[in-house]
Amino acid sequence: KQEVTQIPAALSVPEGENLVLNCSFTDSAIYNLQWFRQDPGKGLTSLLLIQSSQREQTSGRLNASLDKSSGRSTLYIAASQPGDSATYLCAVKYGGATNKLIFGTGTLLAVQP
Amino acid sequence: GAVVSQHPSWVICKSGTSVKIECRSLDFQATTMFWYRQFPKQSLMLMATSNEGSKATYEQGVEKDKFLINHASLTLSTLTVTSAHPEDSSFYICSARGLPSTDTQYFGPGTRLTVL
Secondary structure, eight states: OOOEEEEOSEEEEETTOOEEEEEEESOOOEEEEEEEEEOTTOOEEEEEEEETTOSEEEETTEEEEEETTTTEEEEEEOSOOGGGOEEEEEEEEESSTTSOEEEOOOEEEEEEO | OOOEEEEOSEEEEOTTOOEEEEEEESSSOEEEEEEEEEOTTSOOEEEEEEETTSOOEEOTTOOTTTEEEEEEETTEEEEEEOSOOGGGOEEEEEEEEETTEEEEEEEOOOEEEEEO
16 A cells, blocks of 8 residues: 655744654655645645656755655755744655645644744 | 635535535646545545546545536536535645646645534
8 A cells, every 4th residue: 555654743843943854655666756835724835846766856945855765755944934834745646647646644843933 | 827726715514415615727727636635633635536527536435426526627626515414524625737737736725614
């Protein structure tokens, strides 16, 4: 069964700290992996998309890495800000571009001012 | 960028009634739309995939007669929760895929359904 899990489930850090969120997947034959942000009661905002042939993607203070062989991805957030507080979800796609996304369990991040 | 809207954003209904949720792609043609359900503090679970003009494909464990999906046009899909019960209370999110990029899903803002 293809499963995606995220650790930790919740994380609280002081403002300015660098942090890492983890995502692991059981089947390493992925097509791509995507990180999303979800604010309370809201939809999803795509942050970064990593294709299976890529090792990492960067956008501003965010850096996502992908290690297919170990079935892992990390989302690195530099110099965290209170506005970064949200739930972060990773999602994996298998097979091809038109296939469905399998979402992880999410990490609830709170950045304390 | 591509925008997906949902209506209503929240709805409260009595047990036994039916509720329709709309998902629209505002500036692109959505050949495929997805419906997800998210219970409190849980992740998104795919309910069904619908392609324009075709019957929806439901995930295992999702009752197709209870969750009716219609994707009659390239910009609109609807999810109808029939004979809703309190256990159907959840956050329903749709996403759409199509031009400009067939590899990307664009997510709607979600609909909060509360069944009394």
